[in-house]
Structures are given as structure tokens and as C-alpha cells.
Amino acid sequence: MTGFFNRLKEGLTRTRQNLVDKVEALVTGRTKIDDELYDELEEALISADVGAETSIELVERLRRKVKEQKISDPSLLQGLLQEEIAAILGGEAIPVNLGNQPTVILIVGVNGVGKTTTIAKLAHRWKQEGRKVLLAAGDTFRAAAIDQLEIWGQRVGVEVIRHQEGADPSAVAFDAVQAAKSRESDVLIIDTAGRLHNKSHLMNELSKINRVLDRAMPGAPHETLLVLDATTGQNALSQARIFGEAVGLTGLVLTKLDGTAKGGVILAIHSELQTPVKFIGIGEKMDDLRDFDPGEFAKALFGKEE
Amino acid sequence: MAMFEGLAEKLQNTLKKLRGKGKVTEADVAEAMREVRMALLAADVNLKVVKDFVARVKERAIGQDVLESLTPGQQVVKVVHDELIQLMGGTTSKLNMSSKPPTVVMLVGLQGAGKTTTVAKLGLYLRKQGRRPLLVACDVYRPAAVKQLQVLGNQLDLPVFSMGTGVSPVDIARGATEYAVAQGRDVILLDTAGRLHINEELMDELKSIKSTVKPHEIMLVVDAMTGQDAVNVADSFHKQLGLDGVVLTKLDGDARGGAALSVKAVTGCPIKFAGMGEKPDALEPFHPDRLASRILGMGDVLSLIEKAQSTFDAKMAKEMEQKLRKSDFNFEDFLFQVQQMQKMGPLDQLVGMLPGMGKMKALKDVQFDEKEIKHVEAIILSMTPEERQNPQILKDSRKRRIAKGSGTSVQQVNNLIKTYEQTRKMFKQFADMRGKGPGKGPGGKGKGMFKLPFMK
Ligand SMILES: Nc1nc2c(ncn2[C@@H]2O[C@H](COP(=O)(O)OP(=O)(O)OP(=O)(O)O)[C@@H](O)[C@H]2O)c(=O)[nH]1
Ligand SMILES: [Mg+2]
Numbered sequence: 176m177t178g179f180f181n182r183l184k185e186g187l188t189r190t191r192q193n194l195v196d197k198v199e200a201l202v203t204g205r206t207k208i209d210d211e212l213y214d215e216l217e218e219a220l221i222s223a224d225v226g227a228e229t230s231i232e233l234v235e236r237l238r239r240k241v242k243e244q245k246i247s248d249p250s251l252l253q254g255l256l257q258e259e260i261a262a263i264l265g266g267e268a269i270p271v272n273l274g275n276q277p278t279v280i281l282i283v284g285v286n287g288v289g290k291t292t293t294i295a296k297l298a299h300r301w302k303q304e305g306r307k308v309l310l311a312a313g314d315t316f317r318a319a320a321i322d323q324l325e326i327w328g329q330r331v332g333v334e335v336i337r338h339q340e341g342a343d344p345s346a347v348a349f350d351a352v353q354a355a356k357s358r359e360s361d362v363l364i365i366d367t368a369g370r371l372h373n374k375s376h377l378m379n380e381l382s383k384i385n386r387v388l389d390r391a392m393p394g395a396p397h398e399t400l401l402v403l404d405a406t407t408g409q410n411a412l413s414q415a416r417i418f419g420e421a422v423g424l425t426g427l428v429l430t431k432l433d434g435t436a437k438g439g440v441i442l443a444i445h446s447e448l449q450t451p452v453k454f455i456g457i458g459e460k461m462d463d464l465r466d467f468d469p470g471e472f473a474k475a476l477f478g479k480e481e
Numbered sequence: 482m483a484m485f486e487g488l489a490e491k492l493q494n495t496l497k498k499l500r501g502k503g504k505v506t507e508a509d510v511a512e513a514m515r516e517v518r519m520a521l522l523a524a525d526v527n528l529k530v531v532k533d534f535v536a537r538v539k540e541r542a543i544g545q546d547v548l549e550s551l552t553p554g555q556q557v558v559k560v561v562h563d564e565l566i567q568l569m570g571g572t573t574s575k576l577n578m579s580s581k582p583p584t585v586v587m588l589v590g591l592q593g594a595g596k597t598t599t600v601a602k603l604g605l606y607l608r609k610q611g612r613r614p615l616l617v618a619c620d621v622y623r624p625a626a627v628k629q630l631q632v633l634g635n636q637l638d639l640p641v642f643s644m645g646t647g648v649s650p651v652d653i654a655r656g657a658t659e660y661a662v663a664q665g666r667d668v669i670l671l672d673t674a675g676r677l678h679i680n681e682e683l684m685d686e687l688k689s690i691k692s693t694v695k696p697h698e699i700m701l702v703v704d705a706m707t708g709q710d711a712v713n714v715a716d717s718f719h720k721q722l723g724l725d726g727v728v729l730t731k732l733d734g735d736a737r738g739g740a741a742l743s744v745k746a747v748t749g750c751p752i753k754f755a756g757m758g759e760k761p762d763a764l765e766p767f768h769p770d771r772l773a774s775r776i777l778g779m780g781d782v783l784s785l786i787e788k789a790q791s792t793f794d795a796k797m798a799k800e801m802e803q804k805l806r807k808s809d810f811n812f813e814d815f816l817f818q819v820q821q822m823q824k825m826g827p828l829d830q831l832v833g834m835l836p837g838m839g840k841m842k843a844l845k846d847v848q849f850d851e852k853e854i855k856h857v858e859a860i861i862l863s864m865t866p867e868e869r870q871n872p873q874i875l876k877d878s879r880k881r882r883i884a885k886g887s888g889t890s891v892q893q894v895n896n897l898i899k900t901y902e903q904t905r906k907m908f909k910q911f912a913d914m915r916g917k918g919p920g921k922g923p924g925g926k927g928k929g930m931f932k933l934p935f936m937k
Binding site: 218221222223224227283285286288289309319320323325326327330371372373374404406407408409410412431433434436437440 | 513517518522523524525527528591592593594623624625626628629630631632633636676677678679703706707708709710713714731733734735736737738740759
């Protein structure tokens with residue numbers, strides 16, 4: 176377990192520590208709450224990709240709260256703002272429901288966000304928990320995408336259902352459900368090709384996979400997770416909206432939080448679409464996956480850049 | 482949908498009330514600059530870059546008599562647009578070529594930015610220019626990354642140099658140089674593994690590749706969807722490696738692409754290429770003016786206009802607009818539109834250039850491929866002039882005749898009628914949108930969020 180904690184620290188402490196520094200720098204040396212302090216908080220949020228509109232709104236709310244509660248100590252603002260943010264994000268992390276046999280999980284997202292790697296991480300986690308996991312190589316488009324998933328399957332020690340490159344991804348999905356049923360798998364995770372959400376034919380292809388899954392097993396997919404790269408700016412909102420319209424999302428996975436990007440845009444996504452973040456990615460290895468913790472995330476948003 | 486409203490329109494509203502007020506106050510200017518700030522932030526331009534930028538625009542806006550002109554909103558947009566282009570620098574899509582081949586080009590960047598695809602695209606691009614590129618697989622970390630490059634090289638019939646995943650990228654790069662000399666390849670394109678700018682070990686690896694093979698060009702590959710962090714990434718890569726250029730990828734998406742501005746501002750390096758799709762030929766020289774319009778939410782109007790210029794004449798455009806307003810858009814117009822669209826490029830791409838269009842439901846099913854367009858033409862040409870002008874008279878017997886005459890099926894005819902209806906609705910929507918907002922009126926100059934070429 177020490178390795179686990181060390182890596183957790185590596186991944187998250189940097190952001191957390193920076194946050195503490197920055198907010199402390201903001202509040203120390205101040206004896207009163209003034210516009211400048213509010214501006215700085217607003218800027219910290221904008222720099223974390225929260226988005227100008229959402230940031231301004233959040234700081235407005237903070238102002239009201241300060242007034243209502245007659246707060247005069249500048250050092251309290253940090254905590255208040257974080258509470259506000261954590262509240263927007265839903266307070267508690269919502270786990271994936273693995274109650275079906277098999278539970279079918281569809282992974283979608285734009286190109287290069289970390290879908291395939293996330294699948295490896297999820298497979299590893301659930302296998303460690305003693306579940307029987309099956310993967311489906313539904314990215315039949317990108318060069319060597321199938322090989323990539325197969326290598327991960329070998330590393331994690333789970334099987335992969337695959338067709339040829341260029342095959343119909345819904346056919347792969349269909350076969351994978353049949354295989355999952357006959358092998359009595361607990362979880363089936365389906366990879367899909369990265370696609371930009373403004374390409375309607377590619378979004379239609381996803382809807383088709385969805386329909387085929389439902390035919391193969393009524394109610395499937397039980398979870399559809401959109402993978403978002405924390406480095407992405409305001410476009411993530413557009414991604415969440417349009418993928419949501421096409422396939423209906425049950426949750427988000429926010430990857431690459433081991434970098435310096437904060438992924439603040441999920442705040443806007445959460446308030447507009449109520450799609451919860453379920454997991455975060457903090458590295459390229461299969462154990463670099465964590466449950467999403469709104470409180471921690473809210474704190475990390477204010478992390479200072481190095 | 483405030484996010485997709487064009488800055489032009491917003492400024493117009495803000496500054497409209499100033500007109501006739503006589504004197505423009507500091508507060509008025511501040512208000513206008515606030516709009517500029519919001520627009521740039523919505524486009525993901527970095528906050529610090531935005532601040533400097535707005536300060537400069539403000540100075541220019543006050544310095545000139547911009548705000549006293551009749552159309553202060555448009556004037557401010559023009560200043561902003563000009564300054565944006567200025568900031569992004571002129572156009573250059575040239576790689577630093579060595580007088581002593583082979584030229585070594587190294588692509589670097591974060592995970593998932595699009596390096597491997599870009600290496601393949603550059604290979605194709607260079608071959609078209611008469612070069613003999615060699616693709617080099619230095620990503621030994623991501624599973625199947627080597628294979629990915631090999632597959633791409635195979636598809637394009639470009640040689641790929643690899644030594645598997647058991648050899649250090651530094652040795653692979655060195656080996657590739659020797660191989661290139663022996664094989665007479667004159668450009669080496671190094672595909673490196675994606676890495677975080679704060680990963681010291683992996684950044685050191687890039688430094689050793691650099692000192693070993695001395696690239697003539699180090700290019701940072703940046704995803705157009707990148708947010709505020711783009712400055713940290715670019716700054717860090719630049720400080721550690723010394724960049725020569727930038728490739729902006731995934732511009733075929735609907736991101737505004739403000740990251741480009743951030744990257745240019747912190748590195749000073751020119752953005753040389755834009756990735757416009759997943760296909761190997763989807764690499765274009767970068768156009769600062771187009772990205773400026775896009776960042777401002779004005780759509781890629783310039784690209785549209787450029788594409789349409791040769792095919793539309795103003796009178797025809799006027800007529801079309803009239804038709805749309807009166808909603809008597811018929812099959813002849815439809816055929817004309819389809820042919821125009823075909824000349825201008827894929828509808829998907831066209832629509833992607835328009836801000837906010839990803840959301841438009843009606844568009845999702847309106848799609849043509851080359852074969853379909855041939856069918857469309859055949860079907861419409863099999864209609865009588867009367868049918869073309871009054872689509873509502875198309876009953877079953879007529880449909881059967883048309884299907885027969887055009888060598889298609891009744892189902893195809895029905896599909897076309899459906900598509901036509903959707904297109905009509907879509908154009909109607911465009912026309913309506915344009916009609917909305919302040920300052921409209923018969924023949925009024927459109928200043929809505931975008932124009933289709935025929936809506937001059
Ligand atoms: N640092 C870091 N890198 C990650 C993380 N998740 C994925 N990556 C890396 O991001 C790159 C792209 O990951 P993939 O899993 O191939 O992404 P994808 O979405 O499947 O990509 P396409 O299928 O090509 O659209 C790889 O180099 C991964 O190692 C993460 O949490 N942190
Ligand atoms: Mg993938």
C-alpha cells in the first residue's frame with residue numbers, strides 16, 4: 176500500500192499543495208475583504224478553466240454569502256468558495272453501479288483524451304476486486320488501436336473481443352455482449368474510436384452502437400462514460416452536451432490530472448448537465464485511477480502554477 | 482447560448498447606445514473591453530495573454546476615433562481582429578530545411594495531442610513537395626504506438642524506421658539518421674512519446690535526442706481544444722528544448738482555438754500547420770486571419786467566402802435570400818445549393834466552420850457523399866419543371882416515374898424529398914437567425930453571427 180499512497184501523493188499533492196499556497200498567499204497579509212481579493216479569486220478560477228461566466232457567478236455568490244453571514248475575516252473566503260464548488264459537484268462521489276450480469280460500460284470521447292488507457296485502468300481495478308472483466312476493441316478505425324487495447328488486456332490479464340480493423344464497431348459490441356454472457360463476465364467495457372463531436376456521421380455511429388447494445392442486452396449499456404482530458408478548455412462543455420445528446424452519459428472520467436491543468440470546466444458541465452465525474456486519471460499506468468472526490472478537487476482548483 | 486454569440490453582435494449592442502450620446506466615457510470603453518475579454522476567455526485564450534491584449538486594444542480604441550464613428554462596435558471588432566492577426570504573426574508553413582540533408586524534424590507534445598498522426602501527415606505533405614521523408618517511431622512507451630506509425634506509413638507508402646520498444650528513443654533517433662543517409666532519405670520525422678512538461682525524466686530524454694541528432698526543427702504539437710494550461714505547457718517545452726514551430730491539431734472540431742494565441746504569445750514561435758481531420762491529407766498551412774475570426778466567434782467566414790467566391794454571384798445570392806424569406810425554396814434551388822456545396826467541400830466541414838452549428842439538429846442528417854450527389858442530380862433532373870417548382874405535387878405515381886427515369890428507387894426519391902425538406906428548414910433557420918437582432922430591415926447588411934455565402 177505504500178506504493179499506492181506515494182503515487183497518490185505524486186499525482187495529487189502537487190496540485191493540493193499549490194492550492195494551499197496560492198490561497199494562503201491570497202488571504203494572508205490582508206486584513207479586510209476587498210474587491211481586489213475577489214478579483215484574484217475570480218482569476219484563479221478562470222486560470223483553472225472554470226470559465227469566465229461560471230467564475231464570475233461563483234464569486235458573486237461568494238460576495239452574497241459574505242454579506243449575508245457578515246463575514247469579515249479574509250482567510251475564511253477560501254473555505255467558503257471551496258464549499259460552494261464542492262456543493263455544485265454533488266458533495267459525494269457516485270460509484271458505478273456494477274449490479275448487472277454483465278454490466279456493460281461504453282467509453283466515449285474525442286481523440287486522444289485517454290479512453291483506451293482508462294479502460295485498462297478500470298479493468299485493472301475491477302479485476303483486483305475479484306470481478307471477471309471482458310474488454311471489447313470497438314475502435315476499429317484508428318491505426319493499431321486494437322493492438323493497443325490487446326496489449327493492455329495482456330498486461331491487466333483480461334480478455335479482449337476483437338474484429339478486424341475497419342469492421343463495424345456495433346458488430347464488435349454485439350459479439351462482445353454475447354461473449355460476456357456466455358463467459359459469465361461481470362463487467363464488459365467497450366472501447367470506441369475517438370471522434371470529434373461535431374462530426375454527425377460519427378455521432379450517429381455511436382447511437383447505433385447504443386441501439387445494438389440494447390438489442391443484445393436490454394438496458395445495456397448500463398453506464399456510458401465520457402472521457403475528458405483535464406487539459407481541455409471550454410470546449411469540454413460542447414463535448415459533454417453533444418455526446419450526451421447522442422448517447423446519454425451517466426458519468427465523466429477526467430484524465431491527465433497529474434499535469435498542471437485543473438479541469439475546472441467540469442464545474443460548468445456539472446451545473447448545466449448534472450453529469451457527475453466518477454473517476455480521475457492521474458498517470459499513464461494501470462493503477463493511476465482514483466475515485467473522484469469533489470472536496471479534494473475543489474481545493475486543487477486553486478493550485479499555484481510552478 | 483451566449484457562448485456562441487459573436488463578439489461583433491455583442492459589441493454592437495453594447496456600443497449602440499453610445500451613438501448620438503456625444504461623448505464616449507471611460508466607462509463605456511471599459512464595458513466594451515469587458516466584452517472583448519469575455520469573448521477571448523470563452524475561446525480559451527490564456528488570462529494573462531487576454532489582459533495584455535485588452536490593454537493594447539483599449540489603447541488603440543481610445544487613440545483613434547473608433548468610438549466616435551457611426552459603427553463603433555464594428556470598429557472595435559476590426560481593431561481586435563487586426564491585433565489578433567498581428568499577435569499570431571504572418572503566415573509561414575515552411576520547415577527549417579538543412580542545406581545538408583537529411584533535415585531532422587522532431588515532434589513533441591503532451592499525450593494525445595496528435596503527434597503520430599501529424600508525423601504521417603507531414604510525411605505525405607513533404608513527399609508532395611518532392612522530398613523523401615522517413616518516419617521514425619521513437620514512442621516506445623505507449624502500447625502499439627510503433628505499430629500505429631507502421632500502419633500509417635504502410636498506408637501512405639512511406640518508409641518507417643523503428644527498432645521496437647526495447648531500445649532507447651535516443652538510440653532510435655541516432656539509428657534513423659544513419660539509416661536515412663544510407664537510404665538517401667532527405668527528411669527525418671521523429672515521432673516522440675507524449676509527455677507532461679513537468680516530467681523531468683522524459684523531458685531530459687528529449688534533450689538527449691536533441692543533443693544527439695540536432696534537429697533543424699522542433700515542433701510542438703498542440704490540441705486546439707487546450708485550455709488555460711496551454712501557456713504552461715508551451716512555455717515549459719520551449720524553455721527546455723527551444724521550439725521552432727507549432728502545429729495546431731483537431732481544428733476540424735468546434736473549439737475556438739484560443740490556445741494558439743497563448744502558445745504564440747509565450748513562445749514567439751510561428752504556428753506553421755493546422756490539422757483539419759483524421760485523414761493523412763488533412764494538414765493545411767496555418768491561416769492567422771481565419772483563426773482570428775474563429776476566436777471571435779465570427780465563424781470561419783473568410784474561409785467560407787474564399788471557397789464560395791468563384792461560384793456565387795451577388796445577384797443570385799440576393800435572389801436566393803428572397804426565396805428563403807418567402808420560403809419558396811424549391812428543388813431547382815436545392816440542386817443548385819447541393820452543387821455549390823459540393824464545389825465548396827464537404828458539408829460537415831463547412832458546417833463545422835460556423836459557430837454553434839454542432840448543436841443544430843436539422844443538420845445532423847443532411848449529408849451527401851459524391852455518389853449521393855450524382856443520384857440527387859439524376860433524380861431532380863428526372864422531375865418535370867413543374868415538379869421541381871412545386872415539390873408538394875410529388876405523389877406516388879410521379880415518384881415511381883422519377884425513380885425509373887433516374888435509375889434509382891422510390892425509397893431514394895423519398896429520402897431525397899426528406900433531405901430537401903430538412904435543408905429547406907435549415908436554410909430557413911439560417912435566414913431567420915440572420916433576420917433577428919438589432920438593426921435588421923429589408924436589405925439591411927447582415928451582421929448576425931454568420932452568413933452563408935449566398936446571403937450577402
Ligand atoms: N499523464 C497522463 N497521461 C494519460 C492519462 N490517461 C491517458 N494518458 C495518455 O494519453 C495518451 C492517449 O491515451 P489513449 O488511451 O490512447 O487515448 P484515447 O482516447 O484512447 O485515444 P484515441 O483512441 O486515439 O482517440 C496516451 O499516451 C496515454 O498514456 C493520464 O491520466 N495522465
Ligand atoms: Mg483509444
